Amino acid sequence: MTIDLNISIRERAAAARSAQRRLGSAGGEARSEVLRHLERLLGERESELIAANQHDLDAAKGTDLAEPLMKRLALTAEKLETLREGVRQLIDLPDPIGRPLVRREIADGLVLEQVQAPLGVLLIIFESRPDAVIQIGSLALRAGDAVLMKGGSEAINSNRALTDVLREAVAAAGLDPEVVQNIEGREAVGELLDLDDLIDLVIPRGSNELVTSIKLRSRIPVLGHADGICHVFVDAAADRQMAIDITIDSKTEYPAVCNAAETVLIHRDFPHAGAVIEALLDRDVEVRGDDSTLSLDSRVIAADEDDWGTEYGNFTISARIVDSLDDAIEHIHAHGSAHTEAIVTDDEPTARRFLEEVDAASVFWNASTRFADGFRYGLGAEVGIATGRIHARGPVGVEGLLTTRWLAVGKGHLVDDFSSGKRAYTHRDLPIAE
């Protein structure tokens, strides 16, 4: 029984790999054709998709799924139209596959190119929002990748229906639908995580725990973020109103997301620290402060050491008064998660040092931490936000789903002729034809 299951999951991943190679070498026009069919089918299948989603919504009503999660689970005509619009944008994008990044004459008659290529087979694990099936699936198809998607069990009917639409679009373009597969059940995910010869990248979108547990368990590279502990540093030379506005926006605009601020650091010489803390408290933000912050307002609660490393994800913020820019940077490096860090100041040299020295995926001067997002960065759809340092960092768009290949064309070139001194390398960069 277990053995059969193993074979079947391995066979599915192998079918994805094989189908991916065909998709990857089918040409940009074939991939655009897939996306055109997808855009059409999302329109034609609207009522079936909404009906499938209704089953999930009905099932969820019987459980204690919180109201915001119910909203995320719902697939409305409006959401489907937004998804179609996203697909239309992808159709118009220049196809990234084969795009040369480097072109170099290695020796007379021997030309080397580094070109963009599909990453391969992706395993995406996500939670309740079924829209992600289309967003991720369409991005992966544009990049020539295969994608195995494991969504939340509360969206099982929606995920099946949406995956079927993706597969139908692939088949309509004459390609193998195995490039898109819906994965169900934890056992299947566990088995897939063992297939490091067939799966190239795992992207877990969801809780901190989910990401960490997958990193612990699999040898396959993982693109994900483990924490979003972002800081706003209000410098001595900050504008009073801007300090208040950016702190409030960073904390309260959408506190549940990873780019929301969890700590505000205020320079001891900033004369309006009390006004920043008061503005937070007046918006019902719980402020947990160090001794200096406690003295600013009686509503501030004493922070303990754990507060500096906590991702609250709600209307709570920790606050600390620091003596200098160096102290602020040291606090950020000691407690931050290298996600997004912002400084508010009117002093350019201080801002430049902050931008230069803070080691994080995104570093902002006089802007809210909430801007750290693929759509806001102009990357089109977002695969996720990576807080690791390899492959992709920060908000990740289609570039994160690509790799490169080196192609060389010679005339019978042999290394022995160069080792023996008969021929010499030229190493001359050539213009890249766009």
Add this chain to the structure above:
Amino acid sequence: MTIDLNISIRERAAAARSAQRRLGSAGGEARSEVLRHLERLLGERESELIAANQHDLDAAKGTDLAEPLMKRLALTAEKLETLREGVRQLIDLPDPIGRPLVRREIADGLVLEQVQAPLGVLLIIFESRPDAVIQIGSLALRAGDAVLMKGGSEAINSNRALTDVLREAVAAAGLDPEVVQNIEGREAVGELLDLDDLIDLVIPRGSNELVTSIKLRSRIPVLGHADGICHVFVDAAADRQMAIDITIDSKTEYPAVCNAAETVLIHRDFPHAGAVIEALLDRDVEVRGDDSTLSLDSRVIAADEDDWGTEYGNFTISARIVDSLDDAIEHIHAHGSAHTEAIVTDDEPTARRFLEEVDAASVFWNASTRFADGFRYGLGAEVGIATGRIHARGPVGVEGLLTTRWLAVGKGHLVDDFSSGKRAYTHRDLPIAE
């Protein structure tokens, strides 16, 4: 005792992280200064370095270290001069840190840049060749990275002396020498592999077993190659002499390295299959062939299924007659390691299909597989060859030791103004100032 040791290794890695942040933000001129001191010290310390190496050579004489390994272990005045030349080339390279890759107006007054940044702290594990200490160390310093280096125990005195020179060069430039550390002992490596909060990338240079065991053991991302099973495909339309020459060069020019060919695939309609096989046999290459190859020459030995997936690393090659380009590609995908694949043909459409469809880090038309190498690609020094698909693929130079950061400069921009419709995104790419 174990606890003390743990603290000490963690403290060393933490010191490397902290020193790296200073190196990374010290500016390109400071990093060039380090390299200038290094170049000078390699000259000044020549006799001490050679004396330290002599201790290792003397110790090795008492063991059964093979002659080629003895040659790799020896540090000669000539090798030191080559290392100095490599350092001089790095001094002249434009500093990569802070180089903008993307520059974009997100909204009126809010400008985003994606810039190159140091990757962070590297752990490099390598075997007997002590030159690697300087090659890797200087590349890492150019990239603003810290580097913990664990060399082979047979080169322990050489590694210590070379690491000391690197540290002295860093200190002479007024920076913290903890960016370069010599690591000794397997226990230390084991403990370092657990520090995924302090170490960003592990680069194991050495045997297949070494790379695989590290991937199995650590959650830190690994850049390495697991196998080099490269193929030469001789198409029906190949030139007779070119087919022989490229096959011979790919197999025999240096069979111990990963970019040497392990299998030759010959199209059934190529009229000179016998000549290719004969040329290999005449150069004392053992040929293990399928049934069709067996009939070409009585010296061919029957291959078994394992031969198609074996990295011989010596004067042995497997040979198979295939019916078509598709069969060749299928064989390569089934048995290759996605390292380097070559086709020999005079037919351009066939070559184009091979270049397009073969899924490997390097794919060549009418050139020897042996060209897959960082120096030959013009990348300067080579960190290693990556057969994975993420972060870096194929020969990896300084680019593989870098990551990116996103920097944004605003005027008090708040996400709430965009969510509420008060302001709009512009997403306009700006020219990149070089």
